[in-house]
Amino acid sequence: MPDEYVKVLFKLEREDEDYPPVDYERLWARPLEDGLFELDNIPFFVRGISVGDVVAARPGEGEVVFSELVRESGNSTLRVIVFDETHVEKVRRQFQELGCSTELNVSKMLGVDVPPQVDLQAVRTWLMEMQSAGALEFEDACLRHEGLD
Numbered sequence: 001m002p003d004e005y006v007k008v009l010f011k012l013e014r015e016d017e018d019y020p021p022v023d024y025e026r027l028w029a030r031p032l033e034d035g036l037f038e039l040d041n042i043p044f045f046v047r048g049i050s051v052g053d054v055v056a057a058r059p060g061e062g063e064v065v066f067s068e069l070v071r072e073s074g075n076s077t078l079r080v081i082v083f084d085e086t087h088v089e090k091v092r093r094q095f096q097e098l099g100c101s102t103e104l105n106v107s108k109m110l111g112v113d114v115p116p117q118v119d120l121q122a123v124r125t126w127l128m129e130m131q132s133a134g135a136l137e138f139e140d141a142c143l144r145h146e147g148l149d
Contacts, residue, residue, distance in 0.1 A: 042103045042111035050075040051113045074116035077142040120145040
């Protein structure tokens with residue numbers, strides 16, 4: 001990341017005993033003005049946040065700590081676990097063909113950014129087919145697209 005980027009710290013709440021597997025997630029962001037930052041990487045564990053969102057953060061604990069969401073980008077975020085590690089790159093290519101970008105965490109977990117102009121329903125339909133086939137599992141981390149059933 002360029003020098004002008006900083007990491008914003010997000011404290012995570014446990015959904016159950018083992019998830020998320022970490023207490024914090026740090027996301028790259030571009031400083032704007034007055035303690036505002038534009039997020040520039042896909043979250044793996046933070047809920048309700050997407051690439052391009054503008055957040056307020058404050059200095060604390062030796063880091064820049066998230067305080068609130070200021071402006072939504074319109075992007076949606078999905079999380080995907082690909083069961084067969086040898087299929088991860090194929091799945092990533094399919095997301096790219098659908099207009100999405102991905103980031104890889106560990107060997108089989110993907111964070112998926114779905115820009116507002118991408119048909120999220122088409123992406124979710126493909127994911128449901130892949131999930132039914134036993135190839136992967138997915139969850140919605142932040143849905144911003146309108147018109148979903």
